[in-house]
Amino acid sequence: MSASDPLPASPWWTPGVHADRRPILLARNRIEAAVRTYLAAADFLLVDPPGLQRSPGNETHLHAFGTTMIGNDGVGQAMYLHTSPEFSMKKLLAAGEMRIASLGHVWRNRERSALHHPEFTMLEWYRAGEPYDAVIADCVALLRLAATTTGVAALIYRERSCDPFAAPERLSVAEAFLRHAGIDLFASMDADGRTDGEKLAAQMAALGMDVPDDISWSYLFSLILTDKVEPQLGLGRITVLDRYPAAEAALARRAGDDRRVSERFELYACGVELANGFGELTDADEQRRRFTAEMDEKARLYGETYPIDEDFLAALALMPAASGVALGFDRLVMLATAAPKIEAVLWAPVAQ
Template structure:
C-alpha cells in the first residue's frame, strides 16, 4: 500500500481532526445564512460558458445529445451566472456551497477542484456583504476554538477591527505606484505609463507590458504579502479595468465596487456591487476574451442567456469565498490538500 496516499490509514488519521473541523465550519456557515433568510440553491456545474475572465481557465467536455451530436460544454469556474439568473427570476437572498473547477491551478493554496461559498443580496449595498464576510471569518475561528487565523507563520485576529484600504492606497503604500496616473477619466489603462513608474522605482518590467499583466504582477509580488497581517484586510475599490463584473463607483469612473478579503496574506473572498447593464457587460466580456486569446490562444463563448437575465436583474451585491482556504486558516493547515476529504490525483 502506498504510504504517501491520502487514503493511507495513518495519513487519514492525521488529517481527520481537520476534516471534522471542516464539517463543523460548513454547518455553522449554513446556519448563519439560513438565519438571515438566505435560500441555499444548487446550480449545475455543467455550463455553456465557464466564465469570461482572462486568467480563469476551465475544464472542457462534450455533451452528447439523443441524436448523437456533440456540443462543447464546460465545468463552471463559479456558479455566478446561474445565481444571477435566479436573482433575475425573483429571488432576493441566495447562497450556494458549490464544487467549482479551475484549470492551470495547483499549489499550496490552489486546487483544480475546490469548494466555493457564494452568496447574493438583492437591493443591498456591497458593504453589507463585506460585513457578512467578516462575520463568517469570526464564526469559523469560533467554531474551531482558534484565537487567530494562521497560515505558515502569519496570523490575523478575526475579532480585531478590519483594515479597509483602497487598491490605489495599497499600491502607493507597498509599491510606490500611483495607479490613477496610469488610468484616464474613462477608466482606460495605459501599460506604458505603468511600466515607466515600475522602472523609476527599480522594479523589473517584464516583456509583456500590458497594464493588466503589470498590475497583477505588482499586486502579487508587492501588495498581497502585506495584507491581512495581524488583522483582516478589506482591499476595496479596484480599478474598473480589473473588475469585469462590478459596477463602477458613483464618485469615480476609474474605480469599481469590487473588494477582496485577505487574512495572513491569503485572499479569501472576491465581491462586487454587481453590474446589471447587459451591453456594458458584453463589451467587457469581449475585451476579456480578446486578451485571453492574445495570451493563451483560447477563448470561451459568452452566455447569451446570462446577458438577457442581466437586463431584468435587480441591483444586488455578491461575493465568492474560498471555503477550503477559510478552513485552512481556521485550522492552521499548511496546504489545501490537508482540508479536502479526497484531493484530486496529481
C-alpha cells in the same frame, strides 16, 4: 501541491495518513455546519446551481475544464465545468429570488499550489437590493464564525497570523499600491479608467522593479499586486481591499464618485485572498463589451476563448440591483485550522 512541496510518504487514503488528517477534516465539517446555520439565520435560500455550463465565465485569466455533452441524437455540444456559479445565480436573481447562497464545487484549470486546487469548494451568495457593504459584513462575520467554531483566537497561514475579531482595515487598491509598492496607479489611468501599460512600466523601472517584456497594464497590475501588495494584507487584522480599478472588475458596476474604479473588493487574512465581491453590473450592453475585451485579451495571451452566455446577458435586463461575493471555503478552513496547504483540508484531493 506545488513542485517544491515534498511528496507524501504514503497516499492520503492510507489509514495512518487519514488518521493524522481526520481532526482537520472534522473541523471542516463543523465549520460547514456553522456556515449553513449562519446563512439560514440570515434568510438566505440555499440553491444548487449545475456545474455544467455553456460558458464557464469570461475572465482573461480563468481557465476551465471542457467536455462534450452528447444528446439523444448523437450530436455533441461543447460544455464546460463552471469556474463559479455566478451566471446561474444571477439568473435566479432575475427570476425573482432576493437572497441566495450556494456552497458547492467549482473547477479551475492551470491552478494547483499550496493555495490552489483544480476542484475546490466555493461559498457564493447574493443580496438583492442591498449595498456591497452588507456582503463585506457577511465576510467578516464568517471569518469570525470559523475561528469561534474551531476555538482559535487567530487565523494562521504558515508564519502569518490575523485576529479576525479586530476591527478590519479597509484600504482602496490605489492606497495599497502606493503604501506597499510605491506605485501611483492613477498616474497610469485616465479619468474614465482607461489604462496605459507604458506609464505603469515606467514607474516600475524607476523603482528598480523587474519589468517583463509583456507590458500590458493588466499583466503589470497583477504582478505588482501578487509580489508587493498581497503579502502585506490581512496581517494582524482582516484587510478589505476595496475600489478596484474598473479595468480589473469585469462584472462590477463603477463607483458613483469615480469612474476610474468599481465596486469590487477582496478580503484578505494572513496575506491570503479569501473572498472576491462586487456591486453587481446589470447593464447587458456594457457587460458584453467587457466580456468581449476579456476574451480578446485571453486570445492574445493563451490562444483560446470561451463562448459568451447569451441567456446570462438576457437575464441581466431582469436582474435587480444586487451585491454578491464568492469565498474560498477550503482556504477559510485552512486558516481556521492552521493547515499548511489546501490538500490538508480536502477529504479526497484530486489525483495527480
